[in-house]
Amino acid sequence: MKIIIVGCGKVGAALTAQLSREDNLVTVIDTDSIVVRNVSNTYDVMGIVGNGASYQVLQEADIEHADLMIAVTKSDEMNLLCCVIAKQAADCHTIARVRNPMYREEREFIRKKLGLSMIINPEHAAAMEMARLLRFPSAIEIDSFSRGRIEMLRFKVPETSKIVHMSLRELAGALQYSLLVCAVERNGEVYIPDGNFVIQAKDSLSIITTPQNAESLFKKIGVHTNKVHNTMIVGGGEITYYLAKSLANMNVDVKIIEKNKDRCEVLSEALPDATVIYGDGSDQELLKEERIQNMDSFVACTDMDEENIILSLYAKEKVSSKVVTKINHLEFNDVIHSLNLDSLIYPKHITAEYILQYVRAMKNSIGSNVETLYKLMEDRVEALEFIVNQNCRMIGIRLQDMKTRPNLLVAAINRQGKVIIPGGQDSFEAGDSVIIVTTETGLQDIHEILAE
Template sequence: MRIIIVGCGNVGQTLTQQLSKEGHYITVVEEKSSVVQNVVNSYDVMGIVGNGASYSIMKDAGIEKADLMVAVTDSDELNLLCCLIAKKAGNCHTIARVRNPVYKKEINFIKEELGLSMVINPEEAAANEAARLLKLPSATKIETFARGRAELIKMVISEDSRLRDKALKDIPTDLKKQVIISVVSRGKDVFIPDGNFILRAGDEITIIGSSRNTLNFFKKMGLPTAKVHSTIIVGGGETGYYLAGQLISYGIKVTIFDKDTERCKELSELLPQALVINGDGTDKDMLLEEGITRVESFASLTNLDEENIMLSMYVKNINPKAKLITKVHRVNYGEIIGSLDIGSIIYPKNITAERIVQFVRGMSASKDSNIEALYKLNDERAEALEFIVRSGSPVIGVPLAQLNLKKGILIACINHYGEIITPSGESVIRDRDSVIVVTTLTGLKDINDILEK
């Protein structure tokens, strides 16, 4: 597809990297010439220096032939104006990044009136992910497939886990029939495990199954399956505001720390059920006074990555049982943070890029692939893809044990008309099923690509 990306910040560059890698024809538009030069040198894309809201610049970028225009500059208003001009000039699909909560109540009106295909709010998307994790505190990451019927959940194996030091083939049947363990991360290594793979304490595993089965799996493992009852949020910005609102709606007791007096007044009016404290959330005495050692969860959501990381490390030390959420903006911190064991890391920029990439894949599904959804796992070293199986595919009607799969491929889940199946070697894929495949390979576009030629 022909895609124009306006804005080459972290989100724009992440999108450019991913979509160009997937074979789309990308043109980037950015006002800073040095940034454009850097992007063009790094990826196989076209670059134009200029204002994306300019009709002439849009024409130079090829808007008349574009399939999609994505506006991810730092200005909501500029993004919306870019979409309006693109829609009028090229009649293509448009996506806008809109962050200001003022537009929250009006977003459906704006989307309809401007003909937007998608509106993404990074802070709200990050808060949604954090809220899901606080509803199931034993998980470090949760994603959904098959329109919410199947879940991909990450968790860490503890010293007293029933899975510790067991080969996958020897896992008790009551656990094995619930979910499939599809990926194992051990230190810097990532594995698609077979039946002989032995799990160790400290491994982070990715399980896939129906929503009911994943819940049963956690129960049988003796892990908490109920939401937390209390949380402390440090940072009353947009992410903190959206997260607090969701948690309050779940009946969770929320305390928010923020240094800005005016912002605290706003939050008190917007969230009357929350306890809003005007103070420095990095003040250890203040945290102790507000019960940090007893709280069930803690979210560090300031705008400083280092502050968030240090706060989570401190809380981990004095309250090891608390569920931790740490917001990080710099995506290149991933490998370092992963070794710190500070709970769930939320990357707003990555979440935004992932949602947009998923939309693009949905658009291209009718053209050159049958990918319904795709999630990057373990710092992009593995992928989970959902394929729609079309008639005539060689995978149809053959028991999975008899399929000649490429190395590094695991069929993790089958959705048969809404029935989520945890597959075994005897399971069979049927026409129109959706199938979740986990792989360390890249470039898969069709379910048939999982087979050796």
């Protein structure tokens, strides 16, 4: 596919890296010549210095033959204008990053009227992921499939858990519960396990379950759910606004600490159910005064990664259930993960994930398409949801008769709202949504799960 990316910031660079790696012909546009040169040289893509809303610049990027234009500059209005001009210049798909909450309620109206394929709001997407984690704090990470009917939860196995030293085959029998462990991270190594895999303490397990069964399942395996009743958020940006609104609907008490007085007034008016404190959230005495030690959960959501990390390390010793840390930059992942923080949220990574999902769906063959895509365990594992179409040649073949790629697992089937944890006798039917977990990244069609 021929793809034009306008804006070479963190999201633009992350998209360029992934899309160029998947054999797409990528052209990047930015007004900063140094940034364009760095991105084009690093990822071996074509770079153009200029305004992405200029028809002349888009012509130089060969917009007439482009399949997709993605606008991820710092300005919402610029992104929308880029997409409008691209639609007028060529019959291509367009995606715009739009962050201002003012446009949130009008998102579908704007998308339809301007003819956009997709609008992505990274702050709202990050806030929804944080809300899922606070709803189920025992999990390190929660990914949702089939419009919320299926969830993949990642958690660390406590040393006291009854499942330590059990094989996965023994685990299924002992729990008398339909459970599938999709992926395991142990000492920096990632495994797609089979029934003989033996669980050890401190393993990071990713399991497939339904939201209704998650709590009872965690109780059975000896992991406390620790429901959250209150939370403290440091930083009053747009993510905090969306998160506080979502938590209010979950009857969670919210306390926000923000050091900008004007922003405090805006938040107080917009969030009547939240307590907004004017002050410096990095002040240890203020945190004590606001009773951080009585909080169930804590969210470090300032604009500075260093401050978020330090606050989270401090909060881990104080709060009872959950600490969530927002990370803005994608570099130094190894260092950040070595700090043993609780749950990390990367808004820019989430944005790139959503857009990559759409690109893969565009490239699908007639057998299926990518409905959902998550990159797990520092991008070493992908969990994909495919919709099986009527002309898929894999329909009716039992899973035990399929020769699938190594390090790949058929994790779940959603059939008309019924969730199936598949065994060897199960097969695909038209209309199924199928979840695949694999270390083979870049799959675009369900037929690609088969071994060559």
